[in-house]
Amino acid sequence: MLYLDSAATTPVRPEVLEAMLPFLTDRFGNPSSHHTVGEQAAAALDDARRRVATVLGFRPGDVVFTSGGTEADNLAIKGIAVAALVNDAKRHVVTTPIEHESILASVDYLQRVHGFDVTLVPVDGDGLVDPAEVAASVRDDTALISIGYANNEVGTVQDAAGLAAVAHEHRVPLHLDAVQAAGWLPLSGLGADALSIAGHKLGAPQGTGALAVRGRVPVEPLLHGGGQERGRRSGTENVAGAVALATALELAEREREADGARIGALRDAFIGGVLAAVPAARLTGHPVRRLPGTASFTFAGTSGEAVLLELERRGVVSSSGSACAAGSDEPSHVLLAMGIEPEVAQTAVRFTFGHGADVPPEALAAAVAASVAAVGG
Structure with a gap:
């Protein structure tokens, strides 16, 4: 996993x-x-x-x-x-x-x-x-x-x-x-x-x-x-x-700069791979001023929850947003405040890498693309 x-x-x-x-x-x-x-x-x-x-x-x-x-x-x-x-x-x-x-x-x-x-x-x-x-x-x-x-x-x-x-x-x-x-x-x-x-x-x-x-x-x-x-x-x-x-x-704090640079590079490669492989993908949040370990997308025309389930079936665990709002059927208040349409906000998926993460970004992007395709996006 x-x-x-x-x-x-x-x-x-x-x-x-x-x-x-x-x-x-x-x-x-x-x-x-x-x-x-x-x-x-x-x-x-x-x-x-x-x-x-x-x-x-x-x-x-x-x-x-x-x-x-x-x-x-x-x-x-x-x-x-x-x-x-x-x-x-x-x-x-x-x-x-x-x-x-x-x-x-x-x-x-x-x-x-x-x-x-x-x-x-x-x-x-x-x-x-x-x-x-x-x-x-x-x-x-x-x-x-x-x-x-x-x-x-x-x-x-x-x-x-x-x-x-x-x-x-x-x-x-x-x-x-x-x-x-x-x-x-x-x-x-x-x-x-x-x-x-x-x-x-x-x-x-x-x-x-x-x-x-x-x-x-x-x-x-x-x-x-x-x-x-x-x-x-x-x-x-x-x-x-x-x-x-x-x-x-x-x-x-001791590891912050070195690990942040490494994780940030991994994240950027992953984001590029997803945007290239999934036509419906839209990156949310600032493209540069963002946490090193965070990559969040919407996948218009899909169900975010269905994408999450398909990803987990493929061994990738991620989320639709804040764990404190888990179980809510409402679109993310964050995405709505950023001007994203409610039906698109419902398709959100968030990937957050921890310190020490070491995953091949190309393979991860391919898993995302396959999961979105499997649920009809």
């Missing part, structure tokens, strides 16, 4: 499993306990926090460990926006219509429960948002700008520096959802005030993640109780998960 759905999740790396295993067995302490076993756990947690902060370009005290990217996004959006509402009566949030469901559902919550106004800045046909249009949407009562660094469905990479310049000029916190970008793109020095990542995209277990948020930015916690994570996320910390996340993030 050839697994090409790494944007959904990745296997745990052996080095990560080895690093976290002691904290699931003999070094099992609660980091809040004031005895030797607890202090061992606390030291490991502090070390993991420092390592994550180094890669992200934040201070160790800025890092909040979470249960994954969805929680990190929720804490960033709800936490920062509600704090701004309470402290400064700000009630406006800026984002785009192509964001991950965890962001769009969070801003919907702010609208329904707290009466926020939400501006969805449009994107172009490649999925890019113009920082100038973001700037034009900012108001005196804007509490937060939240935008994905790289899109989870089509892989388009946004102008992080341009967005940060807008946010700084208007003195509005910028949150970048870096869940898909981590391991593929630079994370340090982006100018963001908050950055969210998920471990299972990097070779750490599912259920691990972090939000880095500058100390100057007030955050209202979503979870209350024992005051862990400097009061921003109560609950006994997942020490093994934090160690795993730190290890996976460091490994991915």
Whole structure:
């Protein structure tokens, strides 16, 4: 089987499993306990926090460990926006219509429960948002700008520096959802005030993640109780998960440039092969500003689900888009926002290569062509 759905999740790396295993067995302490076993756990947690902060370009005290990217996004959006509402009566949030469901559902919550106004800045046909249009949407009562660094469905990479310049000029916190970008793109020095990542995209277990948020930015916690994570996320910390996340993030960062260049070349050869072999194929997302491991297409006149099933029969596992929207019969909101017709958006197939992927792009493109032909495209 050839697994090409790494944007959904990745296997745990052996080095990560080895690093976290002691904290699931003999070094099992609660980091809040004031005895030797607890202090061992606390030291490991502090070390993991420092390592994550180094890669992200934040201070160790800025890092909040979470249960994954969805929680990190929720804490960033709800936490920062509600704090701004309470402290400064700000009630406006800026984002785009192509964001991950965890962001769009969070801003919907702010609208329904707290009466926020939400501006969805449009994107172009490649999925890019113009920082100038973001700037034009900012108001005196804007509490937060939240935008994905790289899109989870089509892989388009946004102008992080341009967005940060807008946010700084208007003195509005910028949150970048870096869940898909981590391991593929630079994370340090982006100018963001908050950055969210998920471990299972990097070779750490599912259920691990972090939000880095500058100390100057007030955050209202979503979870209350024992005051862990400097009061921003109560609950006994997942020490093994934090160690795993730190290890996976460091490994991915160390390999990022070399592996990204190699995977990007493989992806480009695969894209060229598909477009040459399948007349109905249309590449979605920006042709250049895209994640190294992402190739996404529509195949007009087919059923995307039928193509996926035929590919799996041939030993290739891929997806139609976000795993968080799996089971929905609706066309992708990302593709619709990019101006793709609903009936064409229903034919989407996404291929995402993981670190270390080594597949012959010609053979893979031939498998795609044969699968599309088999279902009538």
